[in-house]
Amino acid sequence: MEFFRNPSIDFLGKKWYFLAFSLVFSVAGVLSMLFWHGVPWGVDFRGGTLVYVKFSHTPDDIAIRASLDRVGLRNFKIQRYGQASNNELLIDLAVQETSEQALDRGKTQIINALETNAPAGKLDLNNASSFTIKNFLMEKDPLRLGTDADQKYTAQAQAIVNFRDKVQGGVFGSIDQLKGIVDPPVVAALSDGFFVSDFGVRNVEIVGPQVGGQLRKQAFLATVYSLAGMLVYLGFRFEWIYGIAAVVTVFHDTLITVGAFSLTKTDISLTVIAAILTLIGYSNNDTIVVFDRIRENIKLMRREKLSDIVNRSINQTLSRTILTAGLTFLTVLALYLFGGEVLHGFSLALVIGILIGTYSSIAIAAPILVAYQDWRLGRGRRAVAVPSKAK
Amino acid sequence: MNKNLTWKLALIVGILLAFLLGIFGIPKSFSKQGLLASMTDRIHLGLDLRGGTHLILQVQVNDAVNVDADNALETLKEQLRTKKINYAEITKPDPKNSPDRIVLKGVPPESRSDLLTIVQERLPEYEATPGPENSWVVSMKPQMLAELKNKAVTQAIETIRNRIDQLGVSEPVIQEHGLGQYQILVQLPGIDDPARVKDIMQSTAMLEIKQVLGGPYPSEQAALQDKGGVLPPDAILLPGHAAPGAETEGQAWYLVSRVSAVSGKDLRDAQPSRDQNGQPSVSFTLTGEGGQRFYNFTSAHINDSLGVVLDNKVQEVANIKDSIRDRGEISGGRMNEQQTKDLSMILRSGALPAGVKYLEERTVGPSLGADSIRAGVRAAIIGMVAVLVFMLVYYRGAGINADVALILNLIILLGFMGYFGAVLTLPGIAGVILTVGMGVDSNVLIFERIREELRNGKTPPSAVDQGFSHAWITIVDTHVTTIVSAAILFIFGTGPVRGFATTLTFGLLANLFTAVFVSRVIFDWILTRKQRGEALSI
Numbered sequence: 001m002e003f004f005r006n007p008s009i010d011f012l013g014k015k016w017y018f019l020a021f022s023l024v025f026s027v028a029g030v031l032s033m034l035f036w037h038g039v040p041w042g043v044d045f046r047g048g049t050l051v052y053v054k055f056s057h058t059p060d061d062i063a064i065r066a067s068l069d070r071v072g073l074r075n076f077k078i079q080r081y082g083q084a085s086n087n088e089l090l091i092d093l094a095v096q097e098t099s100e101q102a103l104d105r106g107k108t109q110i111i112n113a114l115e116t117n118a119p120a121g122k123l124d125l126n127n128a129s130s131f132t133i134k135n136f137l138m139e140k141d142p143l144r145l146g147t148d149a150d151q152k153y154t155a156q157a158q159a160i161v162n163f164r165d166k167v168q169g170g171v172f173g174s175i176d177q178l179k180g181i182v183d184p185p186v187v188a189a190l191s192d193g194f195f196v197s198d199f200g201v202r203n204v205e206i207v208g209p210q211v212g213g214q215l216r217k218q219a220f221l222a223t224v225y226s227l228a229g230m231l232v233y234l235g236f237r238f239e240w241i242y243g244i245a246a247v248v249t250v251f252h253d254t255l256i257t258v259g260a261f262s263l264t265k266t267d268i269s270l271t272v273i274a275a276i277l278t279l280i281g282y283s284n285n286d287t288i289v290v291f292d293r294i295r296e297n298i299k300l301m302r303r304e305k306l307s308d309i310v311n312r313s314i315n316q317t318l319s320r321t322i323l324t325a326g327l328t329f330l331t332v333l334a335l336y337l338f339g340g341e342v343l344h345g346f347s348l349a350l351v352i353g354i355l356i357g358t359y360s361s362i363a364i365a366a367p368i369l370v371a372y373q374d375w376r377l378g379r380g381r382r383a384v385a386v387p388s389k390a391k
Numbered sequence: 392m393n394k395n396l397t398w399k400l401a402l403i404v405g406i407l408l409a410f411l412l413g414i415f416g417i418p419k420s421f422s423k424q425g426l427l428a429s430m431t432d433r434i435h436l437g438l439d440l441r442g443g444t445h446l447i448l449q450v451q452v453n454d455a456v457n458v459d460a461d462n463a464l465e466t467l468k469e470q471l472r473t474k475k476i477n478y479a480e481i482t483k484p485d486p487k488n489s490p491d492r493i494v495l496k497g498v499p500p501e502s503r504s505d506l507l508t509i510v511q512e513r514l515p516e517y518e519a520t521p522g523p524e525n526s527w528v529v530s531m532k533p534q535m536l537a538e539l540k541n542k543a544v545t546q547a548i549e550t551i552r553n554r555i556d557q558l559g560v561s562e563p564v565i566q567e568h569g570l571g572q573y574q575i576l577v578q579l580p581g582i583d584d585p586a587r588v589k590d591i592m593q594s595t596a597m598l599e600i601k602q603v604l605g606g607p608y609p610s611e612q613a614a615l616q617d618k619g620g621v622l623p624p625d626a627i628l629l630p631g632h633a634a635p636g637a638e639t640e641g642q643a644w645y646l647v648s649r650v651s652a653v654s655g656k657d658l659r660d661a662q663p664s665r666d667q668n669g670q671p672s673v674s675f676t677l678t679g680e681g682g683q684r685f686y687n688f689t690s691a692h693i694n695d696s697l698g699v700v701l702d703n704k705v706q707e708v709a710n711i712k713d714s715i716r717d718r719g720e721i722s723g724g725r726m727n728e729q730q731t732k733d734l735s736m737i738l739r740s741g742a743l744p745a746g747v748k749y750l751e752e753r754t755v756g757p758s759l760g761a762d763s764i765r766a767g768v769r770a771a772i773i774g775m776v777a778v779l780v781f782m783l784v785y786y787r788g789a790g791i792n793a794d795v796a797l798i799l800n801l802i803i804l805l806g807f808m809g810y811f812g813a814v815l816t817l818p819g820i821a822g823v824i825l826t827v828g829m830g831v832d833s834n835v836l837i838f839e840r841i842r843e844e845l846r847n848g849k850t851p852p853s854a855v856d857q858g859f860s861h862a863w864i865t866i867v868d869t870h871v872t873t874i875v876s877a878a879i880l881f882i883f884g885t886g887p888v889r890g891f892a893t894t895l896t897f898g899l900l901a902n903l904f905t906a907v908f909v910s911r912v913i914f915d916w917i918l919t920r921k922q923r924g925e926a927l928s929i
């Protein structure tokens with residue numbers, strides 16, 4: 001089976017269509033970043049508190065908003081997280097400016113606000129740690145154990161927590177659900193000291209204002225080093241113009257990807273930056289494959305025009321390019337569809353990145369080479385896209 | 392040729408076994424549970440897959456500098472007095488931002504050399520620079536200052552590690568973090584109670600015994616009023632508990648001396664016990680040297696009051712009736728038994744040299760961790776199966792070749808992780824998936840080239856040869872650039888991102904081996920079994 005038997009498409013001839021396509025998406029992205037949604041920095045970069053909460057029933061956004069208001073919280077967003085059937089909400093509280101307050105004050109306020117039906121003096125079984133449960137059981141001692149109490153109650157507390165987290169997904173419905181897990185006197189004792197709220201906290205991320213700035217700087221440095229490394233390596237293996245063409249290509253890819261994040265209002269977290277750096281590597285790979293073939297063909301087809309050589313090279317590598325892109329895209333698509341909510345931003349960056357990265361090697365990198373060559377020839381200088389040493 | 396081939400095949404099988412060993416070790420049993428258990432023994436799960444707490448703290452190094460400078464100030468004062476050098480004023484003008492700066496005003500010019508001698512002999516880490524109008528600035532030498540700050544961080548790491556050890560956390564990570572910001576990273580897998588851990592870690596347990604100069608006052612203003620609106624320069628106001636039975640319940644303020652008679656590093660032991668009223672308390676013992684100093688202090692201050700200060704809060708005040716050498720007690724009945732146990736443990740593990748501030752906190756609940764593993768593994772299997780099937784359909788016989796290489800790739804990748812003790816994170820699983828996609832690229836490059844050569848009329852052996860040699864350079868180029876990308880990610884990334892960089896790098900290294908060497912051997916083996924002129928299934 002073979003998709004492309006002997007393609008001979010005039011890619012360079014279509015370069016104005018490609019340019020138009022790229023321009024439309026780049027400009028849309030840039031406009032969105034500047035005027036519409038801005039750049040959606042995740043909590044890693046802007047600081048703040050994210051509390052991921054899972055409810056035992058469909059959560060009532062309006063009631064929750066009111067409870068949070070009541071404890072004095074402002075500047076927060078509530079949004080659905082994952083599929084609707086998960087009953088999960090993400091509460092996003094903006095960063096507290098004063099560094100004098102405890103870092104986790106926002107989190108404690110949110111949890112207090114959500115425990116609306118808390119009977120006085122009782123703890124929430126859905127959000128208690130196994131240590132708290134064990135301490136309680138040690139004091140009450142419902143099984144009338146003597147010296148062996150510590151080990152036995154630690155095991156019981158652990159069993160309760162495991163059942164809640166691994167089987168029930170983090171939220172109990174009621175204490176009665178424990179009837180098969182622990183002994184009946186323990187269940188009775190628990191009912192005395194604990195109640196069951198309607199939510200469980202699945203994940204918390206709190207980033208102080210200081211760290212946000214640090215991480216921004218690190219992400220920026222990592223990107224700059226990547227690009228510089230690329231430029232140097234390509235300049236060394238080919239000619240400088242190849243390196244520059246590759247860098248422009250990668251910049252184009254990054255711009256469109258970040259633009260897409262802005263348009264879809266998807267948060268850019270640390271892992272998203274990792275994905276973007278990876279797709280820089282991937283796009284670079286792709287470009288190198290085409291460049292390698294161009295270099296090989298330049299040696300073989302000395303008398304032909306550069307644009308013909310480039311066209312031929314792209315056609316020759318088309319099969320491989322589309323196949324690899326397709327296969328990698330398959331795997332990344334699997335990640336996007338099945339990989340869960342946590343990797344959502346990461347896999348979105350890769351999905352977009354692979355498509356754009358493949359497209360850009362053909363549509364941006366190659367035309368730049370030819371355009372530069374034509375420009376130099378037009379000014380009467382010699383052709384430089386031809387490598388001077390046989391590498 | 393045949394013998395070479397046999398050796399190469401044997402090498403491949405050997406490597407396969409070696410890396411299987413890396414994944415599983417010597418498994419206790421070959422059942423599903425047994426294998427899974429052996430695997431999780433060797434390949435550790437990251438915080439985002441296991442659940443746990445991740446904290447970044449900043450050591451407030453200026454606290455440690457302040458303590459040192461306070462002591463230096465006292466030494467300086469004492470020396471100036473004994474050498475009978477006059478001065479108008481000695482202060483620390485800005486303890487918050489320049490904790491090591493001591494300003495001395497009104498020193499007569501003729502005492503200049505005496506002053507310099509004092510600083511040189513008694514305060515060797517400090518230097519004195521003259522200022523305008525007979526004033527001097529005594530500050531720490533820059534190198535000493537940097538050393539003190541770095542030492543504070545190293546000591547903090549040690550202390551925190553001691554405390555965490557006693558909690559029984561498995562595989563905690565406690566290390567310096569970031570560049571030059573005095574930050575510490577603490578990762579505690581499996582901890583579902585960050586509040587208690589933070590309490591235990593954050594408590595500076597700065598235990599100090601200071602002389603109480605005045606109080607208890609019902610408020611800060613009352614204390615100021617009593618002293619005529621301005622605090623004496625060597626005293627500070629600290630909050631504490633009201634004396635039992637006083638009219639004002641709740642918080643009271645005490646005027647205490649800035650410098651301590653005895654501090655945390657003089658502590659030798661602390662144990663939970665019961666006080667005279669039978670309430671839980673903590674009794675502590677001092678070291679020999681600390682005990683001596685305490686003895687001197689108490690002997691010189693009989694009938695004065697001393698206060699036991701914990702974390703800049705006055706825990707209790709006692710009258711000095713007699714000189715005490717090396718024993719003391721913190722009581723007052725405000726702690727329950729667990730709290731006295733925790734506090735003793737904190738005191739025993741050594742005092743934090745400075746306070747810590749939390750900069751970042753992430754808690755992954757175990758339910759989320761379990762979900763993430765499920766989702767990640769599911770996506771990986773689906774992605775991998777899709778690629779395996781496609782290669783079979785598109786390249787027929789050669790597709791089997793690619794699939795074998797891919798599976799071997801995965802085994803080597805996981806084996807690498809087992810041998811290096813690398814941590815598998817959720818992005819790490821994504822890295823495995825990505826490796827599959829990018830790894831198969833090498834095979835595609837080679838196969839496409841072979842197809843092209845066959846189309847141009849070359850014989851199968853020649854086509855295979857040409858295919859591999861032309862594709863080799865490109866494969867090396869692409870792998871090197873991606874590994875460099877991954878290296879940058881590893882340097883600049885934290886936890887989950889590092890896991891991604893690790894699996895990507897290992898996967899690509901493994902791929903260099905399988906795509907080029909293993910595929911070639913399999914092709915050669917197939918070619919030896921073909922008749923002359925028989926077509927290659929590709």
